[in-house]
Amino acid sequence: MSDSWKDCEGQVIDGKFPLLQHLGGSDHSVVFLTQRGKNGGDKAAIKFVPAEPANAEIQLSRWKQAAQIFHANLIRLFESGRCHLAGMDLLYVVMEYAPENLAQFLPERALSPAEMRDMLEPLLETLTHLHGKGLVHGRIRPGNILAIEDQLKLSSDSLARIGEPQILFGKPDAYTAPEGSGAGSPAGDVWSLGVMVVESLTQRVPERKEQEDPKVPDSVPQPFLDIVRHSLRRDPQYRWTVAEISTTLNPPPIQPASTVSDPAAADPRKVAAVKAPGAGHGAPDLKTSALPKAAASIDPLAVPLSKVPPLPPLKHALDSQSVAGARASYRSYYVVVAVLVALTLGAMLAIPRLRDRQSEPDTTSAPTRPALQPESKSQPKQSTPAPERASQGPAQRSALQPPQRSSQDSLKAASEKQFVKENSTSNSSADPAATTSSASNHSGADAAVPGSGGPVAATGSVTPGEILNQVLPTISDKARSTIHGTVRVLVKVDVDAAGTVTGAQTASSPSKFFGDAATKAAKEWDFAPAKIASQRVPTEWSLRFDFTQAGTKVEPTQTKP
Numbered sequence: 365m366s367d368s369w370k371d372c373e374g375q376v377i378d379g380k381f382p383l384l385q386h387l388g389g390s391d392h393s394v395v396f397l398t399q400r401g402k403n404g405g406d407k408a409a410i411k412f413v414p415a416e417p418a419n420a421e422i423q424l425s426r427w428k429q430a431a432q433i434f435h436a437n438l439i440r441l442f443e444s445g446r447c448h449l450a451g452m453d454l455l456y457v458v459m460e461y462a463p464e465n466l467a468q469f470l471p472e473r474a475l476s477p478a479e480m481r482d483m484l485e486p487l488l489e490t491l492t493h494l495h496g497k498g499l500v501h502g503r504i505r506p507g508n509i510l511a512i513e514d515q516l517k518l519s520s521d522s523l524a525r526i527g528e529p530q531i532l533f534g535k536p537d538a539y540t541a542p543e544g545s546g547a548g549s550p551a552g553d554v555w556s557l558g559v560m561v562v563e564s565l566t567q568r569v570p571e572r573k574e575q576e577d578p579k580v581p582d583s584v585p586q587p588f589l590d591i592v593r594h595s596l597r598r599d600p601q602y603r604w605t606v607a608e609i610s611t612t613l614n615p616p617p618i619q620p621a622s623t624v625s626d627p628a629a630a631d632p633r634k635v636a637a638v639k640a641p642g643a644g645h646g647a648p649d650l651k652t653s654a655l656p657k658a659a660a661s662i663d664p665l666a667v668p669l670s671k672v673p674p675l676p677p678l679k680h681a682l683d684s685q686s687v688a689g690a691r692a693s694y695r696s697y698y699v700v701v702a703v704l705v706a707l708t709l710g711a712m713l714a715i716p717r718l719r720d721r722q723s724e725p726d727t728t729s730a731p732t733r734p735a736l737q738p739e740s741k742s743q744p745k746q747s748t749p750a751p752e753r754a755s756q757g758p759a760q761r762s763a764l765q766p767p768q769r770s771s772q773d774s775l776k777a778a779s780e781k782q783f784v785k786e787n788s789t790s791n792s793s794a795d796p797a798a799t800t801s802s803a804s805n806h807s808g809a810d811a812a813v814p815g816s817g818g819p820v821a822a823t824g825s826v827t828p829g830e831i832l833n834q835v836l837p838t839i840s841d842k843a844r845s846t847i848h849g850t851v852r853v854l855v856k857v858d859v860d861a862a863g864t865v866t867g868a869q870t871a872s873s874p875s876k877f878f879g880d881a882a883t884k885a886a887k888e889w890d891f892a893p894a895k896i897a898s899q900r901v902p903t904e905w906s907l908r909f910d911f912t913q914a915g916t917k918v919e920p921t922q923t924k925p
Contacts, residue, residue, distance in 0.1 A: 369394050369450070377447050377456060381410055400442060400458060407461040408442065411521060415446055415453040419531045426531075427457050430523040433499070436846045436877050437490040438520045439510065457521050462510035466564065470506055475564045477585050483509070484561070484613060486516045486876065491553055491606045499523050500548040502530055504556035505539055506563065515877055524548050538569040542598045551600035554609070558595025561588055570596065587612050826896050829859065829903045829922055833890035836916050837881035837909065844913055851875055851911040853882040861900040863891040871906070882909040894925060901925060 370386045373396070377383065385397040387409065398410045413423070427444040434440075444457040466483075475483065487509070494501060501522060508519035524530065527547045536544070541555040562570045562580060565588060570578040578596045580589065591612055594604040604612075854871040868886040873879030886907050893900040904924040910917045 369396075372396070372450055375449070377410065377449070378445060381408075381456075381458060383410070397461065398458065408458050409461045410456055410458050412447075412449060412454045412456050415455045420446070420455060423455055423531055426524055427521060430520045433494075433497070433520065433523065434842075434846050435490055435493050436843060436875065437486045437516055437518055439517045440842065441520055459519075459521065460512065460517070462512050462517055464511045466506035466509040470564065470567055474567045477565075477588070480561065480564055480588060481613065483516060483564070487518060487557070488606055488610045488613070490518050491550075491557070492610070494523070495526075495550045495553075495606060498526050500526055500550060501553050501556075502548050503539075504553055504560055506560060509560070514880065526550065538572055541600065543600055549600065550606065551603050554595050554603050554606065555600075557609075558592045561592050561595075826925065827894060829863070829894035829905075830892040831889065831920055832863070832892055833888075834918065834920075835885045835888035836918065837878075837885040837911075839878075839881060839911065839916065843877065844911070847911055847913050849912070851878050853879050853909040853911070855879075855882050855886045855907045855909065857886050857889065857905040857907055859891045859893065859903045859905060861893050861902050863893040865889055865891070878909075878911050882907070885909075894922070896925065 369389065373383050373386055375383050377398075381398045381400065382404075383396040383398060387395045387397055389395055393411055393413050395409055395411045398408050400406050400408045424444055424446070427441055431441040431444075439462065440460045442458045442460075444455070446453070446455055448454070491501065501518065502524055503519070503522040508522075510517045510519065526549060529546065530548050532540075539556045539559050541549075541552040543549075543552070559569055559578075562568075562584060565584055566581055570580055570592075572578050575598070577593075577598055580592050580596065582589075584592060591604070591609050594602075595609065597603045851874060853873040853875075856869055856871045857865055858867040860866050865887055868883050870879040870883050873882070889907075891903070891905070894903045895901065902924075903922055906921045906923050908919045908921070910919075
């Protein structure tokens with residue numbers, strides 16, 4: 365390619381794509397910044413490659429096919445054609461403009477393991493999408509991994525059908541699979557992916573040897589070390605697939621150990637029945653030997669559990685029983701004597717106490733005794749002084765005592781008084797008059813309301829929060845066209861006591877792009893705060909966004925309080 369590409373700035377391709385700025389290139393391509401659209405207000409990149417007679421029409425056909433592939437992590441292709449520039453016959457393709465790529469970043473520093481994971485996950489998702497449609501990328505390189513704001517993008521100008529011959533510009537390099545520049549295959553993409561991972565983590569490509577797998581530095585952290593070692597196999601049949609790489613990067617949760625499927629092993633009696641005949645003589649174990657099917661159907665009750673010696677003779681058994689009976693009767697004699705002695709001592713101690721109790725004078729009048737009721741623990745004590753209580757008659761003392769309640773009513777009244785006490789304490793600094801009124805109205809279990817004719821229980825009602833304003837994410841038609849089915853995103857939102865959103869974070873999302881869009885929109889929502897006993901309280905909400913090609917739906921749910 366020409367060395368004076370900057371001199372081409374200002375020229376217009378096909379009368380509609382001005383070359384605004386030379387962005388860079390290689391020995392086989394060059395890229396300029398251009399504009400597209402009706403008013404020329406949309407930035408775009410235009411790439412030029414040599415128009416070789418053998419494959420020029422094939423390349424133009426592939427670009428037109430790639431322009432019909434839509435994915436959130438693929439660079440969009442808009443138009444392509446043929447032109448003359450700088451005295452050369454060239455092919456051009458107009459695509460999305462991405463200001464950054466990985467090749468510009470790696471000379472400064474290597475990626476951290478966390479950055480590598482964040483980049484690799486959407487890259488694997490994109491390759492899975494392409495391979496599932498029968499396509500291969502063919503040129504996975506740091507320069508072809510681009511970024512538009514916070515969205516990772518993979519170039520798409522090299523897409524081809526699986527099995528089609530690859531169109532290579534320039535010489536093969538470390539990213540070219542050992543099987544050469546033949547037909548494109550998913551295994552070739554996996555090889556290029558492995559080289560890219562090593563270079564991103566170490567700033568150098570792995571050393572390539574003849575007839576051997578490349579040597580991977582031990583400094584590559586796990587799980588990337590396993591991924592690279594299985595991706596850089598010279599024999600493509602032994603390379604991992606993209607699905608195996610994804611499983612290694614994000615392994616599924618460990619399943620609980622399955623139960624024993626052998627019914628004999630699940631029944632301890634059957635295990636004993638099979639093992640007992642040869643116990644202690646090297647008999648094969650049930651778990652390690654394959655038994656005939658007939659052995660599994662043997663009735664465990666028909667097989668002796670063990671070779672136990674026969675029972676002793678009847679005479680010996682009777683003698684043993686008589687000796688045991690004699691010992692038992694001998695013990696019973698001592699037990700009876702001990703009980704009699706204990707009863708005698710107890711009677712001697714109890715009789716004098718009964719006599720003393722009968723001789724004591726009765727100092728309490730009979731009518732007063734039934735009027736005094738045991739004081740309930742849940743009721744407040746009376747504040748009447750002791751001398752005044754002594755002077756009151758039975759009827760007056762009975763009238764001063766509150767009516768008895770069941771244990772359930774007492775617990776309810778105690779909890780209500782505690783709730784009122786906490787609220788009055790929290791509001792004392794704001795309104796002293798209200799504190800005094802609350803203390804006087806709730807000094808007992810129930811508060812009497814003038815004119816109501818009866819007591820009213822203090823309650824703490826809960827009023828849920830409300831949504832005042834909803835904001836839906838802004839999704840472009842281009843991004844929405846990449847949706848297949850429904851993309852469901854859950855966003856957790858924290859709302860303070862004033863109804864203002866103080867925080868929003870993605871709880872679950874299959875796509876970082878749609879997760880970020882939903883979280884950004886959730887931060888713009890307005891709420892009416894929830895109330896407990898007329899007091900505003902913070903709340904938590906869960907917003908479920910369902911993205912489809914037809915539109916976006918949201919289902920809000922208050923989770924706390």
